[in-house]
Amino acid sequence: MKSKALIFGLLAIIFLGACDNNPYGKGMKIYNKHCAVCHADDGNGLQGLIPPIRQSDYLHIHQNDLACIIRHGLDSVITVNGVVYDLQKMPANDILDDIAITNLINFINNAWGNKEEFVTVEKIKADLSRCQ
Ligand code: HEC
Numbered sequence: 001m002k003s004k005a006l007i008f009g010l011l012a013i014i015f016l017g018a019c020d021n022n023p024y025g026k027g028m029k030i031y032n033k034h035c036a037v038c039h040a041d042d043g044n045g046l047q048g049l050i051p052p053i054r055q056s057d058y059l060h061i062h063q064n065d066l067a068c069i070i071r072h073g074l075d076s077v078i079t080v081n082g083v084v085y086d087l088q089k090m091p092a093n094d095i096l097d098d099i100a101i102t103n104l105i106n107f108i109n110n111a112w113g114n115k116e117e118f119v120t121v122e123k124i125k126a127d128l129s130r131c132q
Contacts, residue, residue: 027107030100034093035108043112049088051080054112063109063116067101067124068131098125 032041035053039045043054053059058080059066075089096104102121109116 023103023106024110027103027105028111030096030104031107031111034096038090043108048083049085051078051083051085053108055114056080059108059114060116064127066105067127070096070101070104071128072131098128101128
């Protein structure tokens with residue numbers, strides 16, 4: 001019995017450790033640190049003020065613009081799931097390098113029921129080279 005408990009404990013440590021180190025886990029940490037304050041833990045944003053990124057049609061349509069939005073912020077009038085957002089601007093994130101942005105996008109693309117494509121750092125670098 002004791003050894004079973006030990007094996008279970010070890011597996012739990014390995015599993016939790018893996019969760020922390022995989023791209024999705026890393027992306028989640030970045031999200032919680034840099035994004036959740038506005039877009040909320042559940043990705044729902046703040047009604048009328050901060051758009052949702054959970055099941056956002058904007059996120060789906062603008063997959064190739066996400067990296068630039070995250071790096072340079074956004075200050076325009078946008079419509080997300082039928083609601084117009086023009087009151088607040090999103091700040092830039094100079095501190096996040098290309099790999100951090102890739103991990104972050106892979107997290108938001110697949111969190112909260114989102115089902116977007118997995119992105120590679122090469123794609124993100126190419127997207128970033130086209131920021132306006
Ligand atoms: C200070 C609040 C704030 C923070 C922090 C913030 N955002 Fe935003 N975000 C906004 C606002 C406001 C908009 C809409 C901007 C506009 O209307 O031009 C927006 C728009 C977006 C959009 C496009 C619209 C949509 O909902 O699909 C995405 C994607 C996004 N943010 C992701 C992120 C990610 C990822 C982070 C973390 C790096 C982040 N944001 C951090 C406030 C914030």
